[in-house]
Amino acid sequence: MKTYIINLQRSPERKEYMQNLLHEMTSLDIEFIEGVDGHQISDADKDKMFDTAKFEKRYYHKCRAGEIGCTLSHQKCYQKIICSDNPYALILEDDIILYQEKYIFDEIIKRLKKEIDTPVPKIILLSGWYWFLKTRPLYNKFKITNVYDALLTHAYIINREAAQLLIERKPFIKADDWRYIKEKGVILQAVRPHLISQKWDDSFTTLVNSPKTNISMPWHKRLKKCQHSISLKLLRITGHFEKA
Numbered sequence: 638m639k640t641y642i643i644n645l646q647r648s649p650e651r652k653e654y655m656q657n658l659l660h661e662m663t664s665l666d667i668e669f670i671e672g673v674d675g676h677q678i679s680d681a682d683k684d685k686m687f688d689t690a691k692f693e694k695r696y697y698h699k700c701r702a703g704e705i706g707c708t709l710s711h712q713k714c715y716q717k718i719i720c721s722d723n724p725y726a727l728i729l730e731d732d733i734i735l736y737q738e739k740y741i742f743d744e745i746i747k748r749l750k751k752e753i754d755t756p757v758p759k760i761i762l763l764s765g766w767y768w769f770l771k772t773r774p775l776y777n778k779f780k781i782t783n784v785y786d787a788l789l790t791h792a793y794i795i796n797r798e799a800a801q802l803l804i805e806r807k808p809f810i811k812a813d814d815w816r817y818i819k820e821k822g823v824i825l826q827a828v829r830p831h832l833i834s835q836k837w838d839d840s841f842t843t844l845v846n847s848p849k850t851n852i853s854m855p856w857h858k859r860l861k862k863c864q865h866s867i868s869l870k871l872l873r874i875t876g877h878f879e880k881a
Contacts, residue, residue, distance in 0.1 A: 638746055638794070639726040640665040641714045643672040645706075651731040658735065664743040665727065670714055675706025691809035695817075697858070699850040708812045711790060715800035723797070725753045727763075730791040732836045741777075742832055748776050749794055752826070758799035760818070762827035763792040765834060765881035767815075768872040769827060782879075784825040785872060786865075787815045789881065792833035799823045829879050 640659075644652045652669060659667060675683075683689065686709060689700040714728050727746075735742060752775075753759055767787035772780040790813045795803075802821050810817050819825050854862070872878055 638665055638750065639718075639721070639723040640667045640729060641670045641717060641726055642667060642729045642731055643710045643714065644669050644731045645672045645674050647674065648731065655729070655731050655733075658733070661739055662743065664746040670710070670717065673706045673709035673713065675702035675704070675709070678702070678705065686807065688807045688809035692811075693852055695810065695814075697852045697854040699852065701849070704811055707790070708808050708810060711812045712804065712808055715795070715804050718795065718797055718800040719804065725750075725794060725796040727792070727794050728790075729833075730835075733791050734834045734836050735832065736830070736834055737832050745776055745779060745828065745832060749828070752781060753794050753796050755796065756798060757824055758802050758822055759796050759824040759826065760799050761794045762787060762825070763794065763832045764789050764827075765831035765879045767827050768869050768878050769829065770872075770877065772829060775828065778830070780829045782827050782829050784815065784827050785877075786869060787813070787825070787827070789813050789835070791835050827879065831879055831881070834881050 642652075642655050644655070655669075659665060678686070683705060687700070687705045689705075692700045692704075711728065714726070718726050737745075749761055753761055761781070762784065764787075766789050767782075768785045769782035770785055772782045775781045802823060803818060815825055869878075
C-alpha cells in the first residue's frame with residue numbers, strides 16, 4: 638500500500654525514527670512528504686492558503702500556526718493521491734507507535750485493501766480515540782467499525798474518491814475535524830482494537846500545539862456543542878469508545 642509519511646524539514650530525527658520503525662514492513666510502499674510548517678508561513682501567504690476567518694467562526698478560538706500547517710500537510714497528501722495512479726493510500730504522521738506485531742499489521746493492511754478499494758468515498762482510521770456505532774468482524778479479534786466521531790490524524794487510509802472530496806482551494810478546518818469530513822460525504826470507519834498510537838512519551842517535542850485563545854461562542858452554538866458532548870458521553874458509557 639502506498640504510504641505517505643508527513644515530516645517537517647526541520648525534524649530529521651523524526652524521519653530517521655520512522656525509517657527504523659517501518660523498514661521491515663513488507664506491506665507498505667513508503668514515501669516521505671515534506672510537511673507544511675505553519676510557523677514558517679508569512680501572514681500574507683497564510684491568508685492566501687488558509688481561511689482563518691472561517692476557521693474561527695467554526696471553532697471559536699484563534700487559529701494556531703501548527704493547526705494551519707497540519708491541515709495543509711494533509712491536503713498535500715490528498716493532492717498526491719489524486720495525481721498518482723494509486724486508488725488509495727495510508728497517511729501517517731511521523732510520531733507513531735505500532736500497537737500490534739508487524740506480521741499482524743501486514744495481514745490487516747492486506748485485508749483493508751478490499752475495504753478501501755471502492756467507488757464510495759471512504760477513510761479507515763488505524764488510530765484510536767474514536768466513538769463508534771456498529772461493528773463487524775475483520776480478522777481474528779479485529780473488527781471494523783462505523784465511526785460516529787473521532788480525534789487525531791496520525792494514521793488513516795483514504796481512497797481517491799475521498800481525497801477528491803476533501804481537496805479545497807482554501808481550507809479552513811482542523812485536519813481531524815472528522816464531523817466535517819463526514820458531512821462532505823465520506824464514510825468514516827476504524828479498526829478496533831486500533832493498530833497505531835502516537836508517541837506521547839516526550840521523546841519528541843510537539844510541533845503543533847500552543848495555548849489557545851478562545852473567542853466568545855453564541856448560546857445556540859454552545860447548546861449544539863453540549864448536545865454533541867452528551868452523545869459522546871453516552872457512547873463512552875455504553876462501551877462504544879476506542880481510547881488512544
